[in-house]
Amino acid sequence: MNLMEFAIKIAKEAGELTIKEAEKGFKISKKGPRDLVTNADKASEKLIKSAIKKAFPDHGILAEESENDLKEIAKKDFIWIIDPIDGTTNYAHGIPNYSISIAVFATTYSESSKNFEYKGGELIAGVVHAPRLNETFYAAKDQGAFLNGKKIQVSTTKTLQDSVVATGFPYENKEEALPYFEKIVSRAQGIRRFGSAALDLCYLAAGRFDAFWELGLQPWDIAAGALIVQEAGGHLTDLNGAELDLFSKEILASNKHTHQEMIDTLNI
Ligand code: IPD
Ligand code: CA
Ligand code: CA
Numbered sequence: 001m002n003l004m005e006f007a008i009k010i011a012k013e014a015g016e017l018t019i020k021e022a023e024k025g026f027k028i029s030k031k032g033p034r035d036l037v038t039n040a041d042k043a044s045e046k047l048i049k050s051a052i053k054k055a056f057p058d059h060g061i062l063a064e065e066s067e068n069d070l071k072e073i074a075k076k077d078f079i080w081i082i083d084p085i086d087g088t089t090n091y092a093h094g095i096p097n098y099s100i101s102i103a104v105f106a107t108t109y110s111e112s113s114k115n116f117e118y119k120g121g122e123l124i125a126g127v128v129h130a131p132r133l134n135e136t137f138y139a140a141k142d143q144g145a146f147l148n149g150k151k152i153q154v155s156t157t158k159t160l161q162d163s164v165v166a167t168g169f170p171y172e173n174k175e176e177a178l179p180y181f182e183k184i185v186s187r188a189q190g191i192r193r194f195g196s197a198a199l200d201l202c203y204l205a206a207g208r209f210d211a212f213w214e215l216g217l218q219p220w221d222i223a224a225g226a227l228i229v230q231e232a233g234g235h236l237t238d239l240n241g242a243e244l245d246l247f248s249k250e251i252l253a254s255n256k257h258t259h260q261e262m263i264d265t266l267n268i
Helices: 003-024 039-055 088-092 174-185 199-206 219-230 261-265
Strands: 028-030 036-038 060-063 076-088 100-108 119-128 135-140 145-149 150-152 164-167 189-193 211-215 235-237 250-254
Touching: 003 039, 003 100, 003 119, 003 135, 036 039, 036 088, 039 060, 039 088, 039 100, 076 088, 076 119, 076 199, 076 219, 088 219, 100 199, 100 219, 100 261, 119 199, 119 219, 135 199, 135 219, 145 219, 164 174, 164 219, 174 211, 174 261, 189 261, 199 211, 199 219, 199 250, 211 261, 219 250, 235 261, 250 261
Parallel strands: 060 076, 164 189, 164 211
Antiparallel strands: 028 036, 076 100, 100 119, 119 135, 135 145, 145 150, 211 250, 235 250
């Protein structure tokens, strides 16, 4: 079993776990006033991490519900970036739009590394599995992007006026996102807020959305989806068009054609 197959297998096992936990009835606690976590998030992360540790004891792991020592993680040649449930608010409310997101980053460590830098390595595998929707998106570097085994491509939409654009809002400081929302909502054909950034990126990769932007995201929200978009022919930057950094907390992704118009509109 190669790395990609392994990542898909554990994402599906974690997906099954989230369904079983929901049937049993999960416990919800809060990380912040609006930021939920359930025991299923923790159990999913535990399952994924122990499978990786067993199969690849030398690899590093960066996972949402764990204490992450970035300096230690940066020393590893391979880093797994995990969101055990992306879209916890949906999950906790019984809304099917949530996913398990797992990416593998091959890194180049230098003594001066503070954390692992996106430019100092590359994403080599990514899987986003939506267990309630029966959709598994995945991509390995230079091998294309797939949905349930079928190759996917970004859309060919050329203008914002013809685009369906997705976004999301951070748990806190939502007002920071509103000016951007206002600019896009009045110009795009439609705007969507589905609640899983990882899935939003995959919907872009599959040609369902034509662009996606969001502020306040973490590496585990976007790592797998970013590779899937890249392999489906899309483009990823920050909101000003600079190269994407997984730690920069902002992302603009598009089918390439709509990218410049998105940058121009977001920066009006
Ligand atoms: C959240 C989702 C959501 C996005 C939030 C994220 P979580 O992740 O990706 O779509 O708008 O900013 O934090 O907390 O459900 O893993
Ligand atoms: Ca997330
Ligand atoms: Ca999460």
